[in-house]
Amino acid sequence: MTDRTWTPRTRTEIAARVAEDIPEGWYVNLGIGVPTLVADRVPEGREVIFHAENGILGIGPAPEPGALDRWLINAGKQHVTLLPGGAYFHHADSFSMIRGRHIDLCVLGAYEVSRDGDLANWARSETDTAPAVGGAMDLAIGARQVWVAMEHVTRDGRPRLVERCGYPLTSPACVRRIYTDLAVIDVTSRGFELRDMVEGMTFEALQARTGAPLLLPQPA
Template identity: 50%
Template sequence: MSVQKRSREDIAKIIAQDIPEGAYVNLGIGLPTNVSKYLPKDKEIFLHSENGVLAFGPPPKEGEEDPDLVNAGKELITLLSGGCFMHHGDSFDIMRGGHLDICVIGAFQVADNGDLANWHTGKEDDIPAVGGAMDLAVGAKRIFVCMEHTTKKGEPKIVSQLTYPITGEQCVNRIYTDLCIIQLENGQAKVIEMVDGLSFDQLQTMTGCPLVDARQ
């Protein structure tokens, strides 16, 4: 059976379903912002963006765009009833003060002990762009990483030890990739779900750390 990898939109849909009612959530720049499109309408979830927006919604419909309503990635958003703007310093107080339940963030690498690398690959010609990633890594109660399982060259992005500059130590709780969902607990990478057509052994060959099969 052939393996059908998940698209970036598919990953965002799954994460959206896993966010609980009443959660305060930061969506990182890039793939994570897609989560806002798929949050269940029957759940009250408060989205935060570090540029100073709280309680925003999905992207606007065509013709309803407001250039003053953007997230930290400069993408157009909508503001929900009760939503607000705030000073950049107050926004970072939310991040650093432990007020965020979940941060959904992208990554270059994640180690099985929860270490996160998502702001720099270490190459001399790369432009450093840490943004608020370090603040989110230590401030949010839970970190959900979403990313492709391997690099474009087929190298594992889930590893035993980071080789890229670290963003935060032992902060990642769950990883959503185009192949599986991994829960990180007690230094172990526990596979709790996989795409159809992929064997556990195949997944292990594409992963740079030991995996534990924790599927029910």
């Protein structure tokens, strides 16, 4: 038996919640995992220009079954579509866009985020099989804003939002906002500041699943 009165967001619902907050006209890079679903959830009538670090600008929704171009893939090796006006180009030019801070937002997955905004999303130990941090480190410091989309806790119930990351860092102090299956939380100079949470969730229940103090927003 459980007295839980709330239902976690699905991966698709997390992506939709992220997409809801992306402003008109932003250039956005999407990381692997939940972030890849964001491109399909942008509100109708809003223009968001999606970028992939392997050299694509103007990514559209996922292709319909049987209508994919096998040569058109994103950096996560997923088939994508190209909207009218879109383009593809050398990956060196793509990384120049990132390093030149021409990308408004990057949405990444994560293993952990610290209360200072440190990001750990490429390896779970010093001996992990991941070959290298890859382009995530460029995106973490090159995008004007970094948001994270992930589950609030691990499969065994350990918090992913922590005082200090226990996994190797991708970049320090880069995350500005976190979208989980339970809540939306800003990373501020005060620490983790709650924006909203799923219907039925209580502040106390959310705090119990968070490895660092949660703060309520300051009055405007």
